[in-house]
Amino acid sequence: TLGDVPTALVTGSNGKTTTVRMLAAILAAAGHVVGRSTTDAVQVGETVLDTGDLSGPHGARLALGDPRTTAAVLETARGGILRRGLAMQRADVAVVTTLAADHLGGYGITTLDELAEAKLVVARALGSLGVLVVNAEVEALRRLAPARAQRLCWIARDPHEPALAAHVHDGGMAAAVLDGAIALHANGAWRPIIAVASVPATVGGAAWHNVLNALCAAAAAHVLGVGDATIARALGRFGADPRDNPGRLMRFERDGVQVIVDYAHNAQGVRALADVVQAMPAARRAIVLGTGGDRDDAALAAMAQEAARPPGFACYVAKETPQVARGRAPGEVSGVLVAALVATGVPASAIVRATGDVDAARQLLAWARPGDLLALPVHAEREAVLALLGAAPPTR
Secondary structure (H helix, E strand, O other): OHHHOOEEEEEOOOOHHHHHHHHHHHHHHOOOOEEEEOOOEEEEOOEEEEEOOOOOHHHHHHHHHOOOOOEEEEEOOHHHHHHHOOOOOOOOEEEEOOOOOOOOOHHHOOOHHHHHHHHHHHHHHOOOOOEEEEEOOOHHHHHHHHHOOOOEEEEOOOOOOHHHHHHHHOOOEEEEEEOOEEEEEEOOEEEEEEEHHHOHHHHHHOOHHHHHHHHHHHHHHHHOOOOHHHHHHHHOOOOOOHHHOOOOOEEEEEOOEEEEEEOOOOHHHHHHHHHHHHHOOOOOEEEEEOOOOOOOHHHHHHHHHHHHOOOOOOEEEEEOOHHHOOOOOOOHHHHHHHHHHHHOOOOHHHEEEEOOHHHHHHHHHHHOOOOOEEEEEOOOOHHHHHHHOOOOOOOO
8 A cells, every 4th residue: 555655755955856866776776666756757666657847746646656666755846845735644754955045936935944844844744753854054954844853864964063963962863974974873873884985976075965965865765774785885876877867967978078967957056066067177167057037136146156156167158948938038047147147257258148958058069179078057958968969868
């Protein structure tokens, strides 16, 4: 019955899909047939049931309702929660990955505290036995999460983060980076699971956002009864193949040019992507900026400011995404991004505009020389961009 299926809910401003995929990989390594729903698809095992943004109740019901599913990992987005609520009344673990000033103004949500409250709705499915895995690095979550669940597991990269450290002192569950390793605190002691550098998705630790995602996935897997060795085995493989995490930090080489296809769509995501790109060796670096038209001008400016942080990039592409214009006029999003980049001191000669994902990729591939590194956030035309790169792995 549905009640017998171990279930995890995953929400947050960034990292939801990657955390779902990491946790699904761990559960599959433990022998489960995993039903999962994300912003890309609903899958049961290797079978894709439907594609598109299925991070709401419909996707959750598809994954849970398949008789093959023996464990479920369900991306639970803010929009679905606010429009339709949760798709189920019971879950064993719920994860809140991050919180960012994204989508403020929609559905009456105007502050980070209100956004945190919306994300923490997932805790209502936990009951007295379920565990809320929550990011201790986020101030609003630190304040609000303890009142939302009886059992907490804090995660943070620093084991000395005060809320996490106090929780550990009281014998609570936690996950952090300890001596360079993803580590779990349970049953009164810390224990290392796997070295951060051994998790391909972290790019040697440069992808700090994927360190957080791995901590979330490891903690949730532990709650669901998966052993340390299985968690380590799955995380040690995850990200080595671009098909493990379609659209997120997919790394390719084309004619001597390194290309990263990602989904960075807000300031926090751009910061994370820029940090990875700047940590990788390259002659020159370029980045595409773009997002849905429902972000306000301040959110767009924040994206530009993150990309322009020193040392910056040799070339910037300000991109339209007409598939998600959401009321913005053609050229409006890219215009705001260009103005914000110029305001930070980026020379106009280093900025070009693009009409979409494919146009942005074509322009940068024409600009690039061997030894360069291109960061391509793709939001609506991923398969076409991957085909352009000659590297279109099937989604899995």
